[in-house]
Amino acid sequence: MQPRFGRVLTAMITPFAADGSLDTDGAVKLAKWLVEQGNDGLVLAGTTGESPTLTHDEQIELIGAVADAVDVPIIAGTGSNNTIAAVELTERATAAGAAGVLTVTPYYNRPSQEGLFVHFSAVAKSTDLPVMLYDHPGRSGRKIDTSTILRLADTLPNIVALKDAAGNPGETSRVIAATSDEFQVYSGDDGLTLPLLAVGAVGTIGVATHWCSLQVADMMKAFFDDGDAARAIEINQRLLDSYDFGTSDEAPNPVPTKAMMKVLEQPGGECRSPMGPEPTGLADQARQILAGLAR
Secondary structure, eight states: OOOTTOSEEEEOOOOBOTTSOBOHHHHHHHHHHHHHTTOSEEEESSTTTTGGGSOHHHHHHHHHHHHHHOSSOEEEEOOOSSHHHHHHHHHHHHHHTOSEEEEEOOOSSOOOHHHHHHHHHHHHHTOSSOEEEEEOHHHHSOOOOHHHHHHHHHHOTTEEEEEEOSSOHHHHHHHHHHSOTTSEEEEOSGGGHHHHHHTTOOEEEESTHHHHHHHHHHHHIIIIISOOHHHHHHHHHHTHHHHHHTOOSSSOTTHHHHHHHHHTTOSOOOOOTTSOOOOTTHHHHHHHHHHHHHO
């Protein structure tokens, strides 16, 4: 099975203008550049895209503009901890031209597994697009149990993928073993991409792929096409600093990526509060990361 959305996707930042408003033209420019850099698809209005600070109208404007401008799949982040809001946003993203939707575990209110099943079912029933679950207990406060993932995949035919940021490749392997080839898993954690490929993931939705998508694509080629695990490991090791740069306590995602985009003279702008401000010296760190990749 070929990856439904491609092997290398980037969870794209949302560019803002100097006054803090949505920079739609900048988003289109950045999206085109990311495709030129080897991305097979883009995820818009996810956490890296600062979705908690975007209005629904801004999210739809962003999705529509980028979907019209590039010829790769656009996966729309339509998650919420309010099922009614998630359904509304999913319906609007469908109409705006998204190729699929990414729906995160409801955060903060920590629903039961049955509550998760009801929530994700409502989202999936509101669209005819393929739906990707997003399991990130570190951010949401609630793990989607393997049994719930399997039940959703078995019950809702358009729930076809999982973005996995749960940090447990062994449990992910159980999901992959128990689902059909039609259900595909993507890494949602840059540092665990290669381990997840080893247990059956088909690709990545990355953050560091804003600046090292070509290297990640080479790693995928070595692993999948050439059967050269040693080469894949070598490339992965050269990317470790990039993975680490993507987030930290002092500069949480997407602050470092926006700093990197400034260095690369790509659109981005500042993060909206509460994510900023950019720590002193982050741009210098970005330059060091790029210099390391060039060696």
